Amino acid sequence: MSFQRYILRRILFVIPVVFGITFFAFFIANAVPADPVTANLPQSALNNPEIVETFRRRWGLDRPPVERYLTYVSNLVQGDLGTSIKTRRPVIDDIRRFLPATMELATFSIVVGISLGVGLGVVSALYRNTVVDYAARVFSLVGVSFPVFLLALIALSIFYVQLGWTSGLGRLDIVLQTRQPPAVTGWYTIDSLLRGDLRTFQSAVSHLILPSLVLGSYVSGIIARITRSSLLEVLGQDYIRTARSKGLRERFVIRRHAMRNAMIPIVTVIGLSYGSLLSGAVLTESIFAWPGIGRYMYQASTSQDFPAIMGVSILIALIFVGVNFVVDILYYFLDPRIRLT
Amino acid sequence: MSSTSSTISSIPASASRSTRSTAWGHLRRNPLVGVGLLLVLVWLVLGLLAPLIAPYDPLRQNVSNRMRPPHAEHIMGTDELGRDVFSRVLYGARVTIPAGLMVILFGTVIGTLVGAVAGFIGGWIDETIMRITELFMAFPTIILAMAISAALGPDVRNAIIALVVVWWPNYARLVRGLVLEIKSKEFVEGARAIGATGPYILFRTVLPNCIAPAIVLGTLDVGNAILTFAGLSFLGLGPEPSAADWGRMVSSGVDNLNQWWTWLFAGVGIASVVLGCNFIGDGLRDFLDPRLRKGN
Secondary structure (H helix, E strand, O other): OOHHHHHHHHHHHHHHHHHHHHHHHHHHHHHOOOOHHHHHOOHHHHOOHHHHHHHHHHOOOOOOHHHHHHHHHHHHHOOOOOEOOOOOOEHHHHHHHHHHHHHHHHHHHHHHHHHHHHHHHHHHHHOOOOHHHHHHHHHHHHHHHOOHHHHHHHHHHHHHHHOOOOOOOOOOOHHHHHHOOOOOOOOHHHHHHHOOOHHHHHHHHHHHHHHHHHHHHHHHHHHHHHHHHHHHHHHOOHHHHHHHHOOOOHHHHHHHHHHHHHHHHHHHHHHHHHHHHHOOOHHHHHHOOOOOHHHHHHHHHHOOOHHHHHHHHHHHHHHHHHHHHHHHHHHHHHOOOOOOO | OHHHHHHHHOOOOOOOHHHHHHHHHHHHHOHHHHHHHHHHHHHHHHHHOHHHHOOOOOOOOOHHHOOOOOOOOOOOOEOOOOOEHHHHHHHHHHHHHHHHHHHHHHHHHHHHHHHHHHHHHOHHHHHHHHHHHHHHHOOOHHHHHHHHHHHHOOOHHHHHHHHHHHHHHHHHHHHHHHHHHHHOOHHHHHHHHOOOOHHHHHHHHHHHHOHHHHHHHHHHHHHHHHHHHHHHHHOOOOOOOOOOOHHHHHHHHHOOOOOOHHHHHHHHHHHHHHHHHHHHHHHHHHHHOHHHOOOO
């Protein structure tokens, strides 16, 4: 199959996935006994039947679920995700506003996660069953077992409160809030550099350090485990013995012969981790007051904000479809034997 | 996840006595498993005996004695309402650990039944159920659980329900795969030949062979379930605000960062229980995956 046809097929595949997700999200939202009216109107307004009635009509809650779903889907086809009940802004605008913050954090975190995780995993596999291996394995187990919210609080209280080495909550220092770089990419680090504003850049990086270390160390535990087991499996193969017996230097054997063949599971788990970071690290974002997708989804869930919940669900589905797509393409380059189907 | 499932599905369906004793020997030789068992046991005992050990009522407020750092009377200090942190940590074990276990229990049972029925009947029913499990698995666990438990209303029972809803698909997929494999075995054909009916074959000959792998996956997952429950509780979607619960206690740390004793001990509680479960699970996984076994 040609590359173009492969890509076209993958793009067409998105359509049923998106409809599946909207149906699923809509079903779950309607299957639970929660009422958006009580979640969004203050008590005083709830006592006034007229206000309640207007609210119901405004958000289409007076119509039967099937009709609401069909309306939603027909708007969706026209690219309209609806308006958030909570923020009163179009959901698409909200996503545009919050997604870059999450993307910036997720990208910094995955870089930390990969450097730490792959490093630990390789060391662990090469020095298998030695003290180094045990230490690395315990570290990675602690990484996946430690509640990310606890790690965040400990990091904040040590590095921000006690030592004052990094910045605290949010994306920028409060005094710089007014100097928010004009949104080009929505990444404060890139946008501030584009404008040559070093002070804002420094502040943005300083705010990214703690949350990305926290998320990165969590992800690194998972990556390290897969790296270790995948590399160990490859190291037991005959072609590694052959390479060694040819007299190749160990470094070369590991880099060129072993790592390349061990990459597939590692790339898969990195892709999945990046996907889940991109779909919003709710706990970390809420502690660091990070204005991202996770916090937006939290707000939407607690206020029964259907349009926002649906919008974010579709976004998450698209993120995973996208990440899987990139991973599949990477497979193809990592292992030419794999055919794109 | 998938690699774990595939490892698990390669477990011999009915482990013989000798395999079992090797398993036990192997697990005992792994020092981490010992540490894990110890951690989990200590918390189980502390949680069970909390009413006897706890020096104070975990809910009793004493505003004149609030935010005191650890000292002789309150070895872990007091919180923002003057409640004894040590007593609250002990009682917290009674919420979080059982909640995690219930999630696994119900998730395993529901997932096993659904997966077994899907795999056994096959056809469009199987196809539909599997597509539904894929939709569930398309979302990150915490996001889906958060959305469901927020809709049901913050409450321990609802948090557990939300987590079970998120949890069962893993087991359904695992068991369905096993059922498909077992269905074609001779002994199933034999049962059919002597005239056994569908339900009898499913529940008496096929299902018993799927239970061990499902239980193993459950064991590997307990730590994760406890961690996710604590996360929901941290977000305010678990026990009521005043409850003596670990996740809730840690979330108070967001406002009281400097009073580290109000949140750190509860957090260490969560971390140590989950770590214990994962040490045990890791030992089990090592044993089950022969490629990673020592000396091979």
